[in-house]
Amino acid sequence: MAITHHVPTRCALAAALFASAFATQAQGTETITITGTAERLPAFAGFPGQTDARTPLQAQSWNAERLADENVTRLGDITRLDAGVSEAYDATGYWAGLSVRGYTLDNRFNVRREGLPVSGETAFALENKEAVELLKGASGMQAGTSAPGGLVNLRVKRPVAGKRSATVWWEGSSTTGAAVDLGDRSGPDGAFGWRVNAAYEDMEPRLHDTDGHRRLLAVALDWQLNPGSLVEFEIEHSRQQQPSAAGYSLRGNTVPDAHDINLLTNLNHQPWNGPVEMEGTTASLRWRQRLAEDWQLRAQAMVQKLRTDDRTAFPYGVYDANYECADWCDRFAPDGSFTYWQYVSLNERRDSTALELAASGTARTGAVEHAIEFGALRSRYRGRFEDQIFDIAGTGKDDGSLVSPPSAGYPDANTNRDETSTEFFLRDAMTLPGGWSLWAGLRHTRLARESWRTSADSDGSLRATDYDQAVTTPWMALAWQWTAATMVYASWGRGVESAVVPNRPRYANAGQALPALKSRQREIGLKHAGASVDASLALFQIERPRTGELNAGCDGDVDDSCRLGVVGEQRHRGVEASVVWRTGAVDWRASAMLLDAVRHESGSGDGLRPENVPARTLRLGADWRVAGLLLQADLRAEGDRVVLPYDDSVRIPGWASLDLGARWTQALAGGRSITWRTGVDNVFDRKAWKESPYQFDHVYLYPLQSRTWRASASLKF
Structure with missing residues (x-):
């Protein structure tokens, strides 16, 4: 639903190193060729040509096989893969809500696709994604404006020769789906490539009243014009229709015991309600050209068009017919009753465009070797909406027993938004004598934003706002290659967010742009990449x-x-x-994060721990290969979370959950094979609250997914 509205620091072990978030790009003397897989993009975190193990950044990359093994079918599922990532209002049937290092990512500004900005206010299909990548920490060097937790990047599948696979799956109550992945190369020396991904799924989760369906069609093409020039194009269209899941809440002043509630009940279920429908088309075009020895030009453009029909039977406080709230304004009543609000916002349109031009290469000044990238990015976002309904319907209860009449359907104005951003960036990785390296980056961003209401107030006002802003965000790091396999580093950087005071009568400074909200990060880390052990350790502070x-x-x-x-x-x-x-036969994986989060501000919130931020998170996993079979076990655990922004004594307890899985590849005649996967999530059917977002000035509680069985078969032919 989109509505415009001191603990000591402790240290820990854990979290899985990433294998290819900063994959090596072709060096200038190498030809841009395609041999089985398309040449990968420079890592969206910057510094092309650098390997992950020797880059002073903390990141993760999960390829398509890992996503399939871990049953990651939506972007929000990556929380099970890394301890630094957690849920942040991540509701079934809606777009993903994520936090990194305790900060909630802004779906408008913290999502990238093929390295370019897109809106995350949609449901992303993953069947045509080669990898999901994550950059942790302040990201002012990589993004003009963004929340400081990190960036998520989606990398699409590119043409490869002889790709033929078909997959079917079953999950939960009766969820079934099928997908195909086809590709090949043709022409002289395989100069032309194509790849097609298609998927369809009928969704019948164990969570009641969330049945729906989704579909995807994606095409990727490329053309090797000559040994130094490559053109790539891809387009995808997806659609998802599914009721979203509403959150539970406090009962009066008490956190309800998750064992006392039927957690399979979807409170967003009333006769007058409908599904959330999300439809999107995204296309990109990229040209890479070798300019000279050790230098390359990259030009790429992307267009994203999203359409959403958002419908919700929304539990929100306890109000009377006159919109008055006596006691329980941000939670349910002690008996579990609440007020249903009917929310309807149809034909929401979010269009994004981006154009980037960049050059990268190497140079030498004396004893210093430089790996340089510089360029410019122009992006635009347009949000167009119609009047919405957000009105009182009737009374509900958290056991789902009450049926409410619909609201009177009075329309209310929505808010249209435009944003244009022009960004210039420069990055330099300098290799110094004695195993030292110095890294520096700078991004200058010029913003132009405006907004206006979809219908006028009684005085004829559209509450229009507009402002321009210019910000510069630096980043730098110093690293030392301690051994051939181990690097230590220290880094410092800034990020920035931009905000305007809502143009509402209550504000004396309505419509005024706030000064640029600059976040800053300091980090000290160690990274090791050896024959049998990959490891990383990072101490960070973000304000x-x-x-x-x-x-x-x-x-x-x-x-x-x-x-x-x-x-x-x-x-x-x-x-x-x-x-x-x-x-040998077993791979052990572990990641952990200990976080001391605190607010320093005027007023009663000073010194409090922020809501919905766990202080301790842990992910453990093991992959055991025996007789052609891969057996998997994954343990997820998190500490307690604060529920209220003004009282950090009210908390949901911590929890732990175990997932099991298995994969077996059966060889067939003619080079064909079938990969069988099966598994069960939340083996012991643990009942617990997994997160406690304070959203729209209201407490919500979301439970762990109940025990869910799954199975799939993938045929390569």
């Missing part, structure tokens, strides 16, 4: 400005009684660690 009401006498019903501004900052100080240990 981010917090906005809020500047005056104590703010009254939402009184004009000009409030002023919005920066009231302090939120500091996340933590340590995250990871290890992958290969011991």
